Amino acid sequence: MANSKAVVRAGISSQIKSNFISYLFMLPILVFFLGFVILPMVMGVFTSFTNSNMGGSEFVGFSNYIQLFQDKNFLKSSVNTIIIVIVSVPTVAFFSLWVGSAIYKLKPAICSFFRCVFYLPVVTGSVAVVVVWKWMFDVYNGLFNHGLNAIGVQSVNWLGDSKTALLCIILILFTTSIGQPIVLYVSALGNVDQSLVEAAEVDGATKLQTFWRIKYPAIMPTTLYVMVITTINSFQCFALIQLLTSGGPNYATSTVMYLLYETAFKRYQYGYADAMGVVLAIVIAIFSAIQFKVMNGGTAE
Amino acid sequence: MKLQKTNFYRILSLVVLVVIALLFLFPLYWIVTGSVKEKGDILIKAGESVKWIPSTISWGNFGRLFSATEPLFKVKLPIPFTESIVTLTGPIVPRAVRWLYNSVFISLAAMFFTCLTASLAGYALAKKQFVGRAFFFSLIVCAMALPKQVILIPLLTVMKNLNLVESPWAVIFPVVGWPFGVFLMKQFSESIPTSLIEAARIDGAGEFRTFANVAFPIIKPGFGALAIFTFINAWNEYPLQLVMLHEPQAKTIALGIAGLQTEMSNDYGLIMAGAALAAVPIIVIFVMFQKYFTQGITMGAVKG
Numbered sequence: 001m002a003n004s005k006a007v008v009r010a011g012i013s014s015q016i017k018s019n020f021i022s023y024l025f026m027l028p029i030l031v032f033f034l035g036f037v038i039l040p041m042v043m044g045v046f047t048s049f050t051n052s053n054m055g056g057s058e059f060v061g062f063s064n065y066i067q068l069f070q071d072k073n074f075l076k077s078s079v080n081t082i083i084i085v086i087v088s089v090p091t092v093a094f095f096s097l098w099v100g101s102a103i104y105k106l107k108p109a110i111c112s113f114f115r116c117v118f119y120l121p122v123v124t125g126s127v128a129v130v131v132v133w134k135w136m137f138d139v140y141n142g143l144f145n146h147g148l149n150a151i152g153v154q155s156v157n158w159l160g161d162s163k164t165a166l167l168c169i170i171l172i173l174f175t176t177s178i179g180q181p182i183v184l185y186v187s188a189l190g191n192v193d194q195s196l197v198e199a200a201e202v203d204g205a206t207k208l209q210t211f212w213r214i215k216y217p218a219i220m221p222t223t224l225y226v227m228v229i230t231t232i233n234s235f236q237c238f239a240l241i242q243l244l245t246s247g248g249p250n251y252a253t254s255t256v257m258y259l260l261y262e263t264a265f266k267r268y269q270y271g272y273a274d275a276m277g278v279v280l281a282i283v284i285a286i287f288s289a290i291q292f293k294v295m296n297g298g299t300a301e
Numbered sequence: 302m303k304l305q306k307t308n309f310y311r312i313l314s315l316v317v318l319v320v321i322a323l324l325f326l327f328p329l330y331w332i333v334t335g336s337v338k339e340k341g342d343i344l345i346k347a348g349e350s351v352k353w354i355p356s357t358i359s360w361g362n363f364g365r366l367f368s369a370t371e372p373l374f375k376v377k378l379p380i381p382f383t384e385s386i387v388t389l390t391g392p393i394v395p396r397a398v399r400w401l402y403n404s405v406f407i408s409l410a411a412m413f414f415t416c417l418t419a420s421l422a423g424y425a426l427a428k429k430q431f432v433g434r435a436f437f438f439s440l441i442v443c444a445m446a447l448p449k450q451v452i453l454i455p456l457l458t459v460m461k462n463l464n465l466v467e468s469p470w471a472v473i474f475p476v477v478g479w480p481f482g483v484f485l486m487k488q489f490s491e492s493i494p495t496s497l498i499e500a501a502r503i504d505g506a507g508e509f510r511t512f513a514n515v516a517f518p519i520i521k522p523g524f525g526a527l528a529i530f531t532f533i534n535a536w537n538e539y540p541l542q543l544v545m546l547h548e549p550q551a552k553t554i555a556l557g558i559a560g561l562q563t564e565m566s567n568d569y570g571l572i573m574a575g576a577a578l579a580a581v582p583i584i585v586i587f588v589m590f591q592k593y594f595t596q597g598i599t600m601g602a603v604k605g
Contacts, residue, residue: 021508025425028418032478037444040455102314117322123587125537127555128580131562131572132328141344187599225602239539243559257450264454277451288446
């Protein structure tokens with residue numbers, strides 16, 4: 001009896017010790033995570049209920065949120081954001097799938113070369129990419145207008161015309177978005193079970209049939225992952241817009257993310273901007289949740 | 302007949318691919334040539350053709366880029382047991398080089414601290430039982446779904462209170478805190494056989510030694526993937542850098558070029574020189590280590 005009590009006591013104390021060590025392992029990341037992610041998140045939500053600005057801050061309840069949905073610029077930015085996402089995600093997914101399937105069977109060196117080239121804009125980084133495109137789109141000194149003039153077409157104000165500006169953004173975003181999906185597709189296609197493919201070919205399936213019936217379902221997890229990261233990327237597109245057009249002309253290329261930045265750091269309306277941030281966060285969370293559900297449903301089959 | 306059709310389609314695909322690949326390489330070519338072009342080559346006069354190849358190689362753009370100078374670093378170290386503070390100042394270098402140094406410093410520090418903290422926490426979450434384990438893990442997963450931009454403004458307030466604005470640590474700390482790293486390392490740590498851990502414990506190894514000798518060798522690939530991810534993330538973390546770093550010597554290379562673009566928007570030669578400085582070194586590193594890059598990206602996706 002005395003023995004078992006001692007054993008229990010020893011058991012509890014070793015459990016406490018084990019707990020303590022676990023907390024020690026967790027402590028470093030928790031300091032950073034709680035301090036620099038969770039805390040600002042909570043602060044942001046609180047501030048969104050105030051009219052915090054340079055002068056001070058006072059509680060205003062939901063009025064920021066109500067104002068948001070009546071704000072022309074916010075609504076325009078939301079529409080732009082949705083356009084960018086809806087156009088980018090399928091085009092990026094299809095194009096990178098096509099490129100991946102075209103290069104994965106080539107000699108490794110050639111495949112690597114193509115993979116490298118398409119990943120270059122990602123590595124180069126947003127700013128370097130943007131400044132060179134900005135030069136190419138320049139009305140007077142840009143390459144594109146010069147090419148147009150050479151064949152007798154008038155110069156286009158690529159970045160200053162609301163009709164073309166958003167297209168330019170989508171184009172540049174496209175070039176920086178396909179790198180990672182191509183890498184993933186090349187790897188996923190390489191891992192497809194060859195025996196299934198051979199069996200299909202023996203059964204007389206054409207290349208196209210083999211692709212859609214066998215390979216495509218096999219890489220479904222990759223496809224869904226690609227769609228999720230491209231969606232998040234498109235929602236968060238910021239440096240491109242800020243440097244290329246500053247959201248102009250007249251908010252034609254402004255996204256919610258850009259408007260948030262402008263509201264907070266050019267107009268110093270911190271409370272209003274935080275409300276925008278909360279709305280953006282909720283939308284992205286819903287989008288991600290939907291895609292997550294689809295992903296889990298899909299792979300189960 | 303079928304073979305001919307397949308071959309034709311294959312050749313067509315390749316041709317299209319090569320054309321698109323050249324289009325992707327072109328901006329890089331334009332940056333590099335633009336950085337060594339003289340003003341005359343850059344401005345397109347009506348009726349003249351574009352100068353695809355610079356007529357002369359001129360280093361004037363780089364000269365202008367490197368004209369402003371800063372000390373490479375300036376670190377204040379308090380000396381223990383005394384009241385005094387020692388200021389270590391690095392050699393004077395061009396400001397653009399200082400920008401590059403800032404970017405490298407931030408990315409390396411973020412990479413180092415993230416790997417350290419995430420691997421410890423990932424191991425604990427995967428292999429150890431403790432009170433609150435499920436709670437913290439759910440918190441981490443939920444936080445991953447939310448976008449970084451939401452916390453940008455409050456982060457500035459936090460950093461102001463910590464007196465870290467204009468310091469590289471203002472960018473490093475939030476990157477380290479980002480939950481994706483812990484999530485990734487937890488996934489990798491799951492594959493450590495519990496029997497090995499038990500064996501180590503029976504042999505009398507302490508917790509940290511078990512981690513170092515048993516866990517770490519197994520999660521090394523995950524470690525590598527996380528290191529690369531974090532380096533690239535920190536390097537490209539533009540919004541955070543924009544908000545936290547304003548003074549000329551504090552900027553990262555991305556911020557610096559962006560600043561040149563805003564201030565001297567017509568001096569394309571200067572801007573291209575800056576873009577070349579920002580792009581070429583990292584591209585060289587990428588090409589050299591691309592095997593590890595692609596491995597890291599693929600592994601990160603599979604486990605994530």
